Amino acid sequence: MKAIPARATRALNIGSHVLASDNSGARIVKIVGVKRGKTRKGTQQYAKLADHVKVSVRAGKPEMKGQVFDAIIIRQKKPFRRNTGERIMFEDNAVVLLKDDKGNPKGTQIKGPIAREVAERWKAVSKIAQFVL
DSSP, X not given: OOOOSEEOOOOEETTOEEEEOBSSSXXXXXXXXXXXXXXXXXXXXXXXXXXXXXXXXXXXXXXXXXXXXXXXXXXXSSOEEETTSOEEOOSSOEEEEESSTTOOBSSXXXXXXEOHHHHHHOHHHHHTEEEEO
C-alpha cells in the first residue's frame, strides 16, 4: 500500500459512527477494526484518512443492517497537514464501502469531495468520486 503525502492525525477511534458517503445502501456505519493498523501493545487502535477499516452497518437498507464490510476513510473532521504546509479538514467523517480486498468500491458514485491523499492511494475509489479536494 502506498504511503500518503501528508501527516494524517489520529482522527477516529474504534466504535466511531461515520457517514457512508456512497450509494451502496448504507447510511451510518460503525468502525469495528483497522486493517494493517499499527499501535503499541495495550493501546486502542485508531483510524485516519485513507485507512482501510472494518465497519458494521448501523443504518441504511434493512438487509444490510448488522453486516460487516471493508471500507476506506475518505474524509475526516480533524485537521491534517499536507507536505506543502497547508492544513485540510472536512465537515464530516465519511467512508466508502468496498466489495473486495483489492479496493474496488461497492457503490457507483460518491457524494461529496474526497481528499487527494485517498485518490492517490486508492485509484478505484477516485474513479467514482465527484471531485477530489
